[in-house]
Every structure is written in structure tokens, then in C-alpha cells.
Amino acid sequence: xxxxxxxxxxxxxxxxxxxxxxxxxxxxxxxxxxxxxxxxxxxxxxxxxxxxxxxxxxxxxxxxxxxxxxxxxxxxxxxxxxxxxxxxxxxxxxxxxxxxxxxxxxxxxxxxxxxxxxxxxxxxxxxxxxxxxxxxxxxxxxxxxxxxxxxxxxxxxxxxxxxxxxxxxxxxxxxxxxxxxxxxxxxxxxxxxxxxxxxxxxxxxxxxxxxxxxxxxxxxxxxxxxxxxxxxxxxxxxxxxxxxxxxxxxxxxxxxxxxxxxxxxxxxxxxxxxxxxxxxxxxxxxxxxxxxxxxxxxxxxxxxxxxxxxxxxx
Numbered sequence: 001x002x003x004x005x006x007x008x009x010x011x012x013x014x015x016x017x018x019x020x021x022x023x024x025x026x027x028x029x030x031x032x033x034x035x036x037x038x039x040x041x042x043x044x045x046x047x048x049x050x051x052x053x054x055x056x057x058x059x060x061x062x063x064x065x066x067x068x069x070x071x072x073x074x075x076x077x078x079x080x081x082x083x084x085x086x087x088x089x090x091x092x093x094x095x096x097x098x099x100x101x102x103x104x105x106x107x108x109x110x111x112x113x114x115x116x117x118x119x120x121x122x123x124x125x126x127x128x129x130x131x132x133x134x135x136x137x138x139x140x141x142x143x144x145x146x147x148x149x150x151x152x153x154x155x156x157x158x159x160x161x162x163x164x165x166x167x168x169x170x171x172x173x174x175x176x177x178x179x180x181x182x183x184x185x186x187x188x189x190x191x192x193x194x195x196x197x198x199x200x201x202x203x204x205x206x207x208x209x210x211x212x213x214x215x216x217x218x219x220x221x222x223x224x225x226x227x228x229x230x231x232x233x234x235x236x237x238x239x240x241x242x243x244x245x246x247x248x249x250x251x252x253x254x255x256x257x258x259x260x261x262x263x264x265x266x267x268x269x270x271x272x273x274x275x276x277x278x279x280x281x282x283x284x285x286x287x288x289x290x291x292x293x294x295x296x297x298x299x300x301x302x303x304x305x306x307x308x309x310x311x312x313x314x
Contacts, residue, residue, distance in 0.1 A: 098134040163272050234256060285297040
């Protein structure tokens, strides 16, 4: 058996048992992938995949264990490459970040600008998605770092590092009556159509819980995956918006006004996630510290090593 065979079975599983897609991703032929999987199964003495004719329909119990081992082996190989790259060229390479629209649009630009000025030879790529997708990018190796709110904690394979806390605001057109209802209450918000985040965002559950605790059901007429969409439809007069306060800019969002809602909803924590035991290049540690200054290289390395008593909390 060899690493290439491990890579084949892992990629097939990752591609939903689609051998054609796996072959395309691996830049090889479908028959070649199928043949090598069969060779590996013969060597280990068990079937990894369940088959109906030539089609793969599932993963066997021993196959699931083999896939876990394959994932660890491939991850260790990536770590070995990282060590070599670190010492052969410390200031060049690539850094892939998976994050949500709000982080990418309102928080990361300044951080990435500073990072690229410090490391001009490092290629930075951004993958955007909802929190679950953001985590998946890191779990599958497509990204080095995940930045999202709350959902990272749902994946035991990821080290979860708290970065900062944020609150929400309610936005409305300039002359909307809700802007005069001070102090703002949940009862007042519930009187109006509401536009807020999609259920895929964990922060949405905090909004629902706040209303439910008061026996209220908000009239959510539209949901979106990013704050810019929320602001667009609020500006059209379709409802009041509930969104991250960081996404509102009085100078940019003309025609809209915001009311602080920190007293109505539980604050949210943005977290950074990396794979347990991942090997991070030196510039990755630098990026993390630029994003969250309290997450020093020493603190992050201790968390990756699983050292107890080294919680880099807020």
C-alpha cells in the first residue's frame, strides 16, 4: 500500500463516492482510481466501499476506520511538507482563509492589507461561506484557517480560539418609527417585518432565543447570508434589519440609521479554527496575531499541542 492509494480513497469519499469527480480533482483517470482502490482493498483484506455493480453506494464499517487513518496520514504528509517549506523559504508560500461574508467584508480587509505588506511573497486566498461551510473548508484541507462565529465549536477536529466579541444593531430607513422607540425593545421590533440572517448562521439562534424568552415570535419576512443584502432590502422599505453592528457604517450606509441592540441579544464570539496538531507556517501565526493580538504564536502553539492550562481566552 502507498500514500497515493490513501489519497485516492480519501478523495473518493470526500467527493460523495463520485469516482469521476475524484479522478478529475486528482488529475488522473477514473479506471486508475478504481484499480488502485481495489489493490488497496486486496492488501488490507476488507472492502472499503459498498458497491452495486460498478457504482459505489456507501462506506463499510472497516472502510470508515481506514479513511480515518488515511486522513491522518495525508495530514501528516502535509505537515512534513510544511516543515520543509518553513525552513527553505520562510517568507513565501500560500495562506488560505475560510470565512463568512461579514468577516471578509468588514473585518479582514485591514488585517489582510497589513499582512500582505509584511509578507508580499505569500499568496492569500479567501473562501466564503456560511459557518458550516467555513469549517468544512478546513476539515477537507482546502483552507488553513477558519474564521466564523460559534459554529467552529461544533467540530471536535478543530482547535477553537476565541478572537473577539460583537453585538447586533437594528437598522431601518431614516424616517422609520422604530428609530424613535427608545429604549428599543423586543416588543417594538416584533411589531415590524424583520430581515435578518439565514438559519445557517449560528447567531440567528441567539436572535430567536431572545424573542422566545419574551414569548414573542418575530415576523421574519426575508433572510440573507450577508449584511449587505440585509441592508439592501431594508433600504427598500421591506422591514427592519437585525445584523452585526460592525456591518453598519453611517458614512457609507446613507438613508439608513442604526440603533444599538446589545441590551436585547446575547453577544456573539468570533472564533478562529485550525485543525488539531496542524503545522502552521510562521506567517500563519503572524496573520492570526494580526487578526487577534492576544493570540500570540506561543498561545496558539500551546493550544495546537493540547497543553492544558493554556486557554487563550478573551
